[in-house]
Amino acid sequence: MAQIALQNVSKLYGDATALQNVDLTFTNLVTTAVVGPSGSGKSTMLQLINGLVRPDQGQVFAFGKPIDYQHLPELRLQIGYAVQGIGLFPHLTVEANITLLARLARWDAERIKARTEELMTLVNLPLSYALRYPHELSGGEQQRVGLCRAMTLNPEIFLLDEPFGALDPITRNEIQREFLHLQGSEARTIILVTHDLREALKLAQRLVVLDRGCVVQHGTGAEILENPANGFIRSFFQSQLDP
Amino acid sequence: MRALIILLMTALLLGGGANGGSRTVVVGSKHFNEGYILAEIIAQLLEDRGVRVARKFGLGGTLICFEALKNGEIDVYPEYSGTLAEAILKLPRRVSYAELQHALKRRFGMDLLESFGFNNTYAIALRRKLAEQRGLKTISDLAKFPDLRIGLSYEFLNRNDGWPGLARTYGLAVRPVGIEHGLAYQAIRENTLDVTDVYTTDGDIRKFDLFLLEDDKDYFSQYLAAPLVRGGVDERITAIVGELAGTITDDQVRRLNAMVILEGKSFAEVANHFLGEAGLLTAERPRVEESKWVSLLYRTVRHLELTFIALLAGIIVAIPAGILVYRVRAISRPVMYMAGLLQTIPSIALLAFMIPIFGIGVKPAIVALFLYSLLPILRNTAASLVSIDPVLKKVSVGMGLTPGQSLRYIELPLAAPTILAGIRTAAVINIGTATLAAFIGAGGLGEPIVTGLALNNTSLILEGAIPAAILAILTEWAFEGLEKVLIPRHLLQRVAE
Incomplete structure (x- = not known):
């Protein structure tokens, strides 16, 4: 059964339509990239899945069930979430940022320590960083901490909203490599919002192309590249991929 | 909430405790030289006859004294016939002394005793x-x-x-x-x-x-000084105070006043001197006066008590209120305006408003200071919560924190530097404003200031003003230390920016 699906979902902000009659089923255990020009509804789609945004119409499914809006925190604990700007808590150390959810879930100290070291090693962060504050880290290091934090409780679903957007090209390349490595080590259902088509093609098996709140096409990268559904997609791909 | 109730109860007990046992007679006075002297004469005469006396001198003005007497906060204070007729009874025409006594008895049950014998117009x-x-x-x-x-x-x-x-x-x-x-x-x-x-x-x-200047059109009415006694006071007390009728002439009182103003004698010395001369003392009781340092210590302790009980209550109320304002936008404006309005009431007026509700003494002072401490804490709490980076709020909710967890582990810690700054402002404001509490008999470092103002005695004013200023500086330091302990350094720098 599909873990994540949108059924005839519409969302308005005032008069502006963010999403219109979207029917979409995400494939389990692969990375799906949501691409499209800015304002096409990418972030809205992502935030529908963890309940940060509620649909005006239609239904959102997570873990195969319609979202229960009375119990959002429980749902969100099973979904890793990372955003552009990272959003590390400045008053907490690296370790405290990573282990916040584990501490709230009352894990014992040993388990928390083991998990922290495991995650930091996984993303190539020196363990000596554990007691530093976020502002003492570079942008790339902060982004790694952000990924660790999203992975702490080992969620089955990941929502990533432009997570590599603010990084310089070299650091971005490095982290993208680590991302692929992570995904290779254990397959998860990942939804990645990005405005960068190259990044989407590099990191994701499947693509969803949005334009003005509608799904224009979805499928594997190769499918869409070979058979663009319409002129919009053709020109969108051209403008992004031609140097 | 329970903490608040306990706190208020404590404040009530502290306030009530000042009156002591039931047979203590509380003597009040306005805050001017002659008021202090006459009140001290009454107090010492009562003490001479074995009555336990509590002094609440230097109360802020006629209305404060009269309200305090009406509410039984004090039992007797020296008042003037003209003042009673004009300011209290608001009589349209001049009345005789006997008519005045009758009107006070009828309307307030008070006894205006026979005059000391002089007219202070x-x-x-x-x-x-x-x-x-x-x-x-x-x-x-x-x-x-x-x-x-x-x-x-x-x-x-x-x-x-x-x-x-x-x-x-x-x-x-x-x-x-x-x-x-x-x-x-x-x-x-x-x-x-x-x-x-x-x-x-x-x-x-x-x-x-x-x-x-000569009052050539005979405008000013008579101001005969006399003890005003609350209804229901023991007749024995009234009789003792009544012995003072007709004992002080115009000339004598001017001399008594000058002894304090010109010769720098204390009220107690002057009163004792007068009572001795008038042959009203039955027993020779040497008066023991507190040393300056001991009374400074007592005043400082009282001052801190006023300031910090009020501040604590302010924190307990204003931080949750600030959170509420932040979470429930609809109430934000009314609550902020209310708190702002409270702040605009002049402190001495706010203190006066408290008297009909809480009487005089520590209780109304704490309530007034509590009201003053609300706005800085409330405003800083709400403003700092609102201004937290929206990305952080989104992440904390998005990663699965409940609203309560987000508040406790993310939002409040991030707002802490600004909230602490608000508490610090409130504390310093309170230390300053608490000096005015002496006007309503709450004691503290304002006591010498109020007396000094009445006597135009600068060194007496400084006796209260300097310790109060030192207290304010120490409080600033204490909060700086607290900030260093509680808040990571880089967050403080962000506030400074």
Whole structure:
């Protein structure tokens, strides 16, 4: 059964339509990239899945069930979430940022320590960083901490909203490599919002192309590249991929 | 909530405790020289006859004293017949002393005892030299010199039998300024003021060599000083205080006043001297006066008690209120406006408002200071929560924190530097404002300030003002230390930016 699906979902902000009659089923255990020009509804789609945004119409499914809006925190604990700007808590150390959810879930100290070291090693962060504050880290290091934090409780679903957007090209390349490595080590259902088509093609098996709140096409990268559904997609791909 | 109730109960107990046992007689006084002396005479006479006495001297004004008497916060204080007729009973015409006694008994159940024997009426005074230069002899003459700078005590300025009637009777067109009575003499000496209102028995008249203008149109009414006793006070007490009837002449009281103002004697010494001379003392009891340092210690402790109980209550109420304002936007404006409004009420007025509800003493002072501490804490709490980076809020919700967890682990810690700054502001404001609490009998470091103002005694004012200033500085330091302990350094820097 599909873990994540949108059924005839519409969302308005005032008069502006963010999403219109979207029917979409995400494939389990692969990375799906949501691409499209800015304002096409990418972030809205992502935030529908963890309940940060509620649909005006239609239904959102997570873990195969319609979202229960009375119990959002429980749902969100099973979904890793990372955003552009990272959003590390400045008053907490690296370790405290990573282990916040584990501490709230009352894990014992040993388990928390083991998990922290495991995650930091996984993303190539020196363990000596554990007691530093976020502002003492570079942008790339902060982004790694952000990924660790999203992975702490080992969620089955990941929502990533432009997570590599603010990084310089070299650091971005490095982290993208680590991302692929992570995904290779254990397959998860990942939804990645990005405005960068190259990044989407590099990191994701499947693509969803949005334009003005509608799904224009979805499928594997190769499918869409070979058979663009319409002129919009053709020109969108051209403008992004031609140097 | 329970903590708040416990706190308020504690405050009530502290306030109530000041009155002590039931047979203690509480003697009050207004905050001017003669008021202190007469009250001290009453107190010492009672003590001589074996009555336990508590002194609540230096209360802020006629209304505060009268309300305190009405509410049973004090049992007796010296008052003046003219003041009672005009300011309290608001009688349209002049009445005899007997009529006044009758009216007070009927309306308030109070006993206005027979007068001490002297009449302390208002007079208009100016430097003797200036009077001679301009040839001023009567108040009528004053109308010819509209250039003279007139500064009047606030009470005189606003009483029916004060300036408004005087200006009408004599056709005075000058616009006077209001000035604290104790400061008016200073201002006259420094030549920043020419004319002020005085009491005819003021010792200051001699000290500053002032000339009293003749009341040639017989405007001022009689102000016979007398003990005003609350209804229901033990008859024995009334009888003892009644012994003072007719014992003090105009000349004597001027001399007593001058002993304090000119010779620097304490009220206790002067009262003791008078009672001895008048042969009213039955037993020779040497008076023991507290040393300056001991009373400084007591005052400081009381001051801290006032300040920090109020601050604690302020924190307990204002931080949750700030959170509520942040979470429920609909109530944000009304709550902030209310708190802002409270702040605009002048402190002395706020203290006066408290008296009908809480009486005089520590209780109303704490409530007033509590109200003052609300706005800085409330505003800083709400503002700092609102201004948290929206990305952080989104992440904390998006990663699965409940609203309560987000508040406790993310939002409040991030807001902490600003909230702490608000508490710090409130604490320093409280230390300053608490000096005014002495006007309603709450004690503290304001006590010497209030007395010093009444006596125009700068060193006495400094006795309260300097410790209060030191306390404020120490509080600033304490909060700086607290910040360093509680808040990571880089977050403090962000606040500074």
